[in-house]
Amino acid sequence: MQKLKEKILSEGRVIGATVLKVDSFLNHQIDPVFTMEMGRELASRFAGQGVSRVLTVEASGIAVAAATGLALGVPVVFAKKGRASTQDAGVFSARIYSFTRQEPVDIFVSGRFLGAQDTVLIVDDFLAHGEALRGLAEIVGQAGSRLAGVGIVIEKVFQGGGAKLREQGIHIESLAAIRCMDEGRVEFL
Amino acid sequence: MQKLKEKILSEGRVIGATVLKVDSFLNHQIDPVFTMEMGRELASRFAGQGVSRVLTVEASGIAVAAATGLALGVPVVFAKKGRASTQDAGVFSARIYSFTRQEPVDIFVSGRFLGAQDTVLIVDDFLAHGEALRGLAEIVGQAGSRLAGVGIVIEKVFQGGGAKLREQGIHIESLAAIRCMDEGRVEFL
Numbered sequence: 001m002q003k004l005k006e007k008i009l010s011e012g013r014v015i016g017a018t019v020l021k022v023d024s025f026l027n028h029q030i031d032p033v034f035t036m037e038m039g040r041e042l043a044s045r046f047a048g049q050g051v052s053r054v055l056t057v058e059a060s061g062i063a064v065a066a067a068t069g070l071a072l073g074v075p076v077v078f079a080k081k082g083r084a085s086t087q088d089a090g091v092f093s094a095r096i097y098s099f100t101r102q103e104p105v106d107i108f109v110s111g112r113f114l115g116a117q118d119t120v121l122i123v124d125d126f127l128a129h130g131e132a133l134r135g136l137a138e139i140v141g142q143a144g145s146r147l148a149g150v151g152i153v154i155e156k157v158f159q160g161g162g163a164k165l166r167e168q169g170i171h172i173e174s175l176a177a178i179r180c181m182d183e184g185r186v187e188f189l
Numbered sequence: 190m191q192k193l194k195e196k197i198l199s200e201g202r203v204i205g206a207t208v209l210k211v212d213s214f215l216n217h218q219i220d221p222v223f224t225m226e227m228g229r230e231l232a233s234r235f236a237g238q239g240v241s242r243v244l245t246v247e248a249s250g251i252a253v254a255a256a257t258g259l260a261l262g263v264p265v266v267f268a269k270k271g272r273a274s275t276q277d278a279g280v281f282s283a284r285i286y287s288f289t290r291q292e293p294v295d296i297f298v299s300g301r302f303l304g305a306q307d308t309v310l311i312v313d314d315f316l317a318h319g320e321a322l323r324g325l326a327e328i329v330g331q332a333g334s335r336l337a338g339v340g341i342v343i344e345k346v347f348q349g350g351g352a353k354l355r356e357q358g359i360h361i362e363s364l365a366a367i368r369c370m371d372e373g374r375v376e377f378l
Contacts (some may be wrong), residue, residue, distance in 0.1 A: 029266045029302045030251075032259035059247035059267065062219075066252045070221035077218045078248065082290075101271075113218045 001041055001175040005188055007034070008154070014181050018128070018159065026153060027060035027125055038175060039067020042123060042151035045173040046072075049148045051121045053077055053114060055140065057107050057132050064153055065123040072121070077114065079107040079136060092142040094135035099128070107135050114143035127152040127174065130161020137170065149173065156181075157189055190230055190364040194377055196223070197343065203370050207317070207348065215342060216249035216314055227364060228256020231312060231340035234362040235261075238337045240310045242266055242303060244329065246296050246321050253342055254312040261310070266303065268296040268325060281331040283324035288317070296324050303332035316341040316363065319350020326359065338362065345370075346378055 013021040025031040042064070051072055056065035057079040069076035082105070093108035114120065120143075122136045133150055140147045149171035155162050158180050162172055177189040202210045214220040231253070240261055245254035246268040258265035271294070282297035303309065309332075311325045322339055329336045338360035344351050347369050351361055366378040 023299065024301070025264075028269065028299055029264050030255055030258065032255050032265055033262070035255060036259065058249075059251060059269075062248060062251040063255045063265075066219055066221050066224060066255065069219065070225065073222070075214075075218050076221055076252075080217065080248075110212065110217055112213070 001038070003034070004038065004153070004176045008176060008178075008186060012186065014183055014186060017182065018156070020154065020156065020178070020181060020186070022154065026064075030063050032063075035063050036067045036070075038064050038153060039069075040071045041175060042068045042121075042173065043071035045151065046121050046148055049121075050119045051148050052118045053120050053145070054123050055079065055109070055114070055120050055136055056123045057081070057136060060126075061124040064125060068121070068123050068151060075113075077109055079109045079139065081105050081107055092139040094138040094142075096131040096135035097129075099131070107132070107139070109139050109143070111143070114140070114145050116144035118143065118145040119148050120145045121148045122150045123152075124150075125153045127155040127161050127165075127172070128159040130165050133161065133165060133170075137165070137168075151175075154178065190227070192223070193227065193342070193365045197365055197367075197375060201375065203372055203375060206371065207345070209343065209345065209367070209370060209375070211343065215253075219252045221252075224252050225256045225259075227253050227342060228258075229260045230364060231257045231310075231362065232260035234340065235310050235337055238310075239308045240337050241307045242309050242334070243312050244268065244298070244303070244309050244325055245312050246270070246325060249315075250313040253314060257310070257312050257340060264302075266298055268298045268328065270294050270296055281328040283327040283331075285320040285324035286318075288320070296321070296328070298328050298332070300332070303329070303334050305333035307332065307334040308337050309334045310337045311339045312341075313339075314342045316344040316350050316354075316361070317348040319354050322350065322354060322359075326354070326357075340364075343367065 090111040155174035279300040344363035
């Protein structure tokens with residue numbers, strides 16, 4: 001998606017070898033109009049596949065997942081982190097490793113919002129090591145749902161998560177795929 | 190907002206004296222079409238006030254805040270919780286008490302996304318004790334921004350947060366205000 005690449009080049013900041021900060025439009029401040037465009041683009045890439053639910057994990061994936069769900073006309077479920085006191089007993093859950101927090105995190109989805117009748121599109125803002133997506137795919141499996149695929153805003157190809165998930169036969173669409181990056185330089189695939 | 194009240198009555202579940210679960214359309218599963226309607230309604234209640242930023246806190250407020258920002262044509266900033274390793278040094282922050290987690294939580298906003306030139310509309314899914322909103326209003330103050338007001342999906346009036354904030358002169362608009370509730374019963378203001 002050309003406009004996304006341009007925004008990454010003009011607004012993104014590379015920190016060290018692995019961190020790309022795009023918090024001016026994606027994961028701290030949101031550009032709502034552009035988020036809708038990204039949602040429509042992700043929806044179009046999975047059109048006609050019978051998607052009945054969009055699944056993401058809190059927090060940065062929620063806006064683009066909601067935009068994708070709006071474009072597809074289906075509900076959006078966001079997995080929660082930790083165990084809130086108001087949560088049900090009947091839940092699907094997975095343990096993932098958070099490289100941001102540097103600790104394991106449990107993510108979970110109520111059993112009332114995913115089931116064997118569902119075809120699920122997973123959406124998230126970033127694909128790096130693929131931990132969050134592995135956990136979400138595990139939850140889709142626990143629910144007995146069909147996984148249509150994964151829609152990502154920015155894939156950092158050099159961190160290998162995408163390759164691992166594609167090896168498992170998961171269809172991934174990334175709006176921008178970064179082959180490598182360095183202070184002041186971003187190279188797209 | 191009549192449709193919201195109807196959804197609360199048909200889909201909401203009251204647990205104990207204070208917990209209202211509306212996770213089928215608001216804070217676990219999102220109904221994207223209805224979220225857009227709520228965003229347009231909140232936007233209309235603050236139209237003509239020169240709002241330049243919508244501010245919320247992760248995670249459940251993000252979808253309705255994004256919808257409000259889209260309707261107003263302004264960026265949306267979501268305050269983060271904790272201190273991520275990728276965060277800037279120059280931040281505005283406030284400590285709030287989380288009744289869900291039963292512990293203090295720090296919320297923060299990068300200094301790049303709020304300033305003296307801004308007029309801010311705070312948006313969140315729930316107003317109960319008002320802790321999150323107090324923290325967000327504190328951040329607006331630190332930034333030197335003008336606070337246009339607070340837009341809330343569901344206010345639980347009996348928990349007193351709204352009264353405390355209104356005493357401070359903050360203009361609050363709630364799409365649904367619950368006077369009291371009990372197992373199986375919700376009474377609107």
